Each structure stands twice: as C-alpha cells, then as structure tokens.
Amino acid sequence: MSVISPALHVRHAHRKDIERVNEMYREEYGDGYPYPLHPGMNGRGARIVAELEGEVVAFARVTEHAGHTGTFELGGMIVDPAHRRGGIASLMTDLRIMNVQTLDGHVAVAEPICSLSTRASQRNIDKHGFVSVGILPCKYPDLKPELLGDQAESVSLAVKAIDRDEAFDDRKLYLLAEHESLVASLVPGAVNLDRECARMRDPFPGIVRHEPVRGPRTVGSTFVDVPANWPDARATSAAIERDGFVFCAFLPRFGRTASGATFDAVRFVRTSRRRVRFEHIHVIDALAPLRSYLEERLGG
Numbered sequence: 001m002s003v004i005s006p007a008l009h010v011r012h013a014h015r016k017d018i019e020r021v022n023e024m025y026r027e028e029y030g031d032g033y034p035y036p037l038h039p040g041m042n043g044r045g046a047r048i049v050a051e052l053e054g055e056v057v058a059f060a061r062v063t064e065h066a067g068h069t070g071t072f073e074l075g076g077m078i079v080d081p082a083h084r085r086g087g088i089a090s091l092m093t094d095l096r097i098m099n100v101q102t103l104d105g106h107v108a109v110a111e112p113i114c115s116l117s118t119r120a121s122q123r124n125i126d127k128h129g130f131v132s133v134g135i136l137p138c139k140y141p142d143l144k145p146e147l148l149g150d151q152a153e154s155v156s157l158a159v160k161a162i163d164r165d166e167a168f169d170d171r172k173l174y175l176l177a178e179h180e181s182l183v184a185s186l187v188p189g190a191v192n193l194d195r196e197c198a199r200m201r202d203p204f205p206g207i208v209r210h211e212p213v214r215g216p217r218t219v220g221s222t223f224v225d226v227p228a229n230w231p232d233a234r235a236t237s238a239a240i241e242r243d244g245f246v247f248c249a250f251l252p253r254f255g256r257t258a259s260g261a262t263f264d265a266v267r268f269v270r271t272s273r274r275r276v277r278f279e280h281i282h283v284i285d286a287l288a289p290l291r292s293y294l295e296e297r298l299g300g
C-alpha cells in the first residue's frame, strides 16, 4: 500500500491549471492527445488536480457520457512521472467514484490505455472494482508516435455499477455462438446465457455507429454497437461482421429504449489499418481470451 504525502492537496481544477495539465499530456502522448483542456469546458462532472507544494502533479476528470444519462466516464488521468507509484491515481480514482455517486450516476466507465507493458492504468481501474468488458483496438490516433509509429493507441473498456453490487442484469442475450464464450470469459457468472428471461417490450432500437477519432495525421477505428436483448441481434451482428467488423466488447446496461428500459449491447470494431501490431496491446489477465480472439482476426 502506498502512503500518500500529507502535503498532497486535491482540488477542483482552475483555468490557471490548463497549461500545466496540457504540458503533462504533451510529454506523455506527444501532440496528438484528443482531449486537451481548454477554457469554457462545462457539463456535469468534475475536473480535479493534485497539488504538491504549490505544483500541480496530477489531473483527472469525470464527465457524463453524451446521450447516456447517469453513465459517467472516468478519464484523462495523468500523474507527473516524478510522482508516480505514490498512490495519487488511486486516491483520485476513489474521489471520482464518490463524485459519480454524488451525481446519482448508476454506471462508471473507463478506457485505460494498452500501450504500457505495466498495464498500470488497467490495474488501477481493476483494483477499484471495475470489470473489464472489452478491448477497443486502435481507437486514439497519433499518440506516442515514438512507441506506436502510425498505429493508434488501443484502450480496454471497463465498467463499474455505482448504484448496486452487480454490474450486470440477467436479461436474455441473443449472441452469435462464437461470441457467447467470449462474453462468458469477460463476465463469468454474471450473465446467465441459458436462462429464458422476459422479452423486451420495446422494438429493436437499431445500431449505433461511432465514427473514428481523427488525429492530425491518421484516423482511429470505427465502432458499431448492436443491442443484444432482441432476437434481431443475431442477424444484425452477422451482417455487421460481413461488413468487416469484429466483436470487441460487451456493453452491459449501456442502452435505454424509447420508453426508458435498460438494455445490453455488443460492440464491433473495424480498424483503419490492415494489420494491427498486437505487441502494443497489453491487457490484464481477464482480457487474455478476447485479446487472442482479436489477434487472430486483426493481427499480422
């Protein structure tokens, strides 16, 4: 266990902190970081810094997912390299989870990066009770070019239920056969694939497409979410696969129908490069089966 310096002071970020935080992002990622701070940022959530003897040494934020009321993303965590492994990220993660509770959030999500062999960020999120539910290959372009070259940074996807113990319900899932074992490997025991549960009353909501993040030089992957609790999900997933997409995540409780019912989805990826170099995709053990599955289909 790390002992936090008594001199550490965590507070809301101010406008005067912007340059220092962006400098930490530049040093870590190069000039391609897609979400630098800028004046006038607002929306529900919080932006916090940690200060030691008057110097800002860390930043992190909580933001509400656009279009997903009650779902908050923990993101942007960065700790000055001189102050790492001292418990700062862990403390700021505790504070952000409390912040989501205060805001009546029911789900927290995080996208810890995969390029570091230490898997530090994934481990930190795992330690705070998040469940890793996917890998998003090559999502963020033009980061760490000296390490990744022209391959975009990959992230894992992790979720935590805030309003109760379990991250998952037992709604019936209509998955393609080869995705069933992957989902079971991601959420062992949490999703009962054999149980007949009540059918959804609302009509199939249709897919959601996430356009690629565009960097100064290259573009990231495209993602598509298919609602998973309707029989139509299987044919839709098969059609998405014929279009060159590959299963990469299970999204528990991410969706809301028009009448407000919660549903689950599966996410598919189509990368903008022909072959993904998996030596840059380091994941915690829980994601090893999914990494192997993706490497077989996207690697080279």
Ligand SMILES: CC(C)(COP(=O)(O)OP(=O)(O)OC[C@H]1O[C@@H](n2cnc3c(N)ncnc32)[C@H](O)[C@@H]1OP(=O)(O)O)[C@@H](O)C(=O)NCCC(=O)NCCS
Pocket: 001, 002, 028, 076, 077, 078, 079, 080, 083, 084, 085, 086, 087, 088, 089, 090, 091, 111, 112, 113, 118, 119, 120, 121, 123, 124, 125, 127
């Ligand atoms: C990831 C990062 C935020 C961790 O910050 P930190 O203050 O050093 O982390 P902490 O000391 O609070 O450690 C919290 C947990 O993270 C994990 N962790 C942190 N550094 C680690 C490392 N070098 N190796 C393995 N695990 C590590 C551990 O699980 C640790 O818990 P433990 O000490 O009980 O084992 C920091 O390394 C960083 O800024 N990295 C570059 C940017 C980045 O990856 N940001 C996250 C973007 S998603």
